[in-house]
Amino acid sequence: MQRSKELNPENYMSPGWSNRPGTVLTPVHLEPGVYTGDRPFYWNDIDVSCRMTVVELPSQTNGKPDLWVHSPVNLDGPMMETIGKLGTVKYVMSPNYEHLKFAASWYQNFPDAGMWGCPGLAERKKDIKWTGEIADGFRPIGWKGGDGTYVSPDSELWDCSVLQPLHLNIEKNPFTGRPFFNEVIFYHAPSKTLITTDMFWNYPGSVVPNKEFGRDDSWELAPVVDKIPLGSRAWKIGMDKIYAPFFSSFMVTDRSEYRDICSHILNVWDVETVIPAHGDILRGKDLIRSVLTKFFNLD
Numbered sequence: 001m002q003r004s005k006e007l008n009p010e011n012y013m014s015p016g017w018s019n020r021p022g023t024v025l026t027p028v029h030l031e032p033g034v035y036t037g038d039r040p041f042y043w044n045d046i047d048v049s050c051r052m053t054v055v056e057l058p059s060q061t062n063g064k065p066d067l068w069v070h071s072p073v074n075l076d077g078p079m080m081e082t083i084g085k086l087g088t089v090k091y092v093m094s095p096n097y098e099h100l101k102f103a104a105s106w107y108q109n110f111p112d113a114g115m116w117g118c119p120g121l122a123e124r125k126k127d128i129k130w131t132g133e134i135a136d137g138f139r140p141i142g143w144k145g146g147d148g149t150y151v152s153p154d155s156e157l158w159d160c161s162v163l164q165p166l167h168l169n170i171e172k173n174p175f176t177g178r179p180f181f182n183e184v185i186f187y188h189a190p191s192k193t194l195i196t197t198d199m200f201w202n203y204p205g206s207v208v209p210n211k212e213f214g215r216d217d218s219w220e221l222a223p224v225v226d227k228i229p230l231g232s233r234a235w236k237i238g239m240d241k242i243y244a245p246f247f248s249s250f251m252v253t254d255r256s257e258y259r260d261i262c263s264h265i266l267n268v269w270d271v272e273t274v275i276p277a278h279g280d281i282l283r284g285k286d287l288i289r290s291v292l293t294k295f296f297n298l299d
Contacts, residue, residue, distance in 0.1 A: 001220045003027045007035075007082050016040060017204060017228045018049035021221045024082040025054060028275065029191040032056050033065065035086070036275060039073045046231035049203070050099075051277045053195050055163065055188055056087060066090035068163060069113075070186065071099040071197055071277050072106045080109065089113045091158055094121055096183035099197045099277060104128055114156055118184045119167060131156055134184045140164035142268045144260070163188055164269075166261065168199055170254045171247070180251060185265075192272040194265065194288075200295055202279035203236035204228060209280040213291060217283060236279075248297045262296040 008023045015022040019038040028034045033056035041050035052073040056065040065087035072092055073079075083089060089110040094100040094117045107115050107128045114131035122130040132155075141148040141161055151160050164187040173180040186195040204210070207224050209217040218224050252258050265271065266289060274282040274292070282288050 003030060004221055007085055009078055009081070012078055015223065015225055016047075017207065017225050017232065018047055020209075020223050020225055023221070024078045025086070026221050028273065028281065029193065032058075032190045033086070034188065034191050034193055034273075034275075036281070037073045037079065041073075043235075046235050047229055048232070048235055049278050051275065053275050054083070054086065055191075057090065057158065058162065059090070061088040061090070064088050068158060069093065069106065070195055071095055072102045074102055075105045075109055091116060093184075093186075094118065094125075095185070095197050096181040097121065097124065097179070098181060100125055116157070118182050119169075120179070120182055134165045134167055136167060137169045138165050138167040138184065140166050140187065140264070140269075143264060162190060166264065168261065170258045170261065171251045172253050174250045187265075187269045187271070192270050194269065194271045194274045196274070197277040200274065200276050200292065201239060202274075202276050202282060202291075203232070203239060204280050205233075205236065210282065210287075213287060215284075215287060217280065222281070244295070244297075259298065262292075262298055266292060 013022040018040045025035040035054040037052035040047045053070040055068040059066045067087045068091045091114045094103045119136040138149045168183045205212040
């Protein structure tokens with residue numbers, strides 16, 4: 001809580017289900033530092049929520065930690081100030097075809113940062129001078145017991161043993177025959193954190209975080225809120241009951257590789273926290289294994 005007070009101005013935003021503490025950045029882990037920027041995000045007047053993740057890297061610039069920013073949200077004045085207190089923006093990662101609305105703003109305001117995208121993103125969004133893309137089919141250290149995808153020592157990419165990418169090259173839009181999200185997920189090894197955008201979401205079914213899983217995950221920086229808007233509840237039903245089965249049945253084109261990816265997440269990565277871009281954060285190995293196994297439809 002003290003770290004949050006150091007970073008955040010008072011009365012930044014009224015607490016709500018998509019930004020429970022009403023903060024600019026919320027500490028999730030302190031050593032090493034992992035923070036989220038949780039925001040309301042409206043689609044046809046429905047708050048579908050959006051979450052940015054900021055990770056402190058082992059390297060430093062001018063005595064401050066270098067920062068890795070995943071799925072950036074709106075860069076307003078308080079965010080600029082809070083990020084400046086935290087460290088130096090070194091990398092900005094747009095992890096799929098959908099989470100890129102605010103990337104150009106971060107590119108303009110942090111011209112020295114490396115701009116990275118999922119495979120194929122540079123061709124889609126040409127208003128940014130991209131440093132590079134995660135390689136198509138990128139596999140992390142330990143993939144099937146091997147070394148993963150080779151990264152040249154002089155590459156401008158971050159240390160992939162610290163932040164491990166995994167490209168989900170297993171899905172296509174059945175109507176176009178092309179990848180829909182083309183997402184890259186990440187595992188932050190020092191904090192044992194899985195970071196996702198649209199591979200996994202956790203829209204809440206209750207004002208108590210993760211109550212539907214038999215848990216009360218309320219803590220000082222994730223308080224219970226008064227209500228979840230009706231439109232947001234309807235969105236959860238649509239995503240859980242309609243989109244998820246459609247993805248599993250019609251968009252996953254390589255079932256074997258999909259199972260290998262899910263197995264790596266569950267059995268190789270030592271995940272103790274899951275930070276989804278949408279919905280509540282998950283904590284605890286047993287809970288995470290139970291939730292993800294069901295969500296990945298592996299039964």
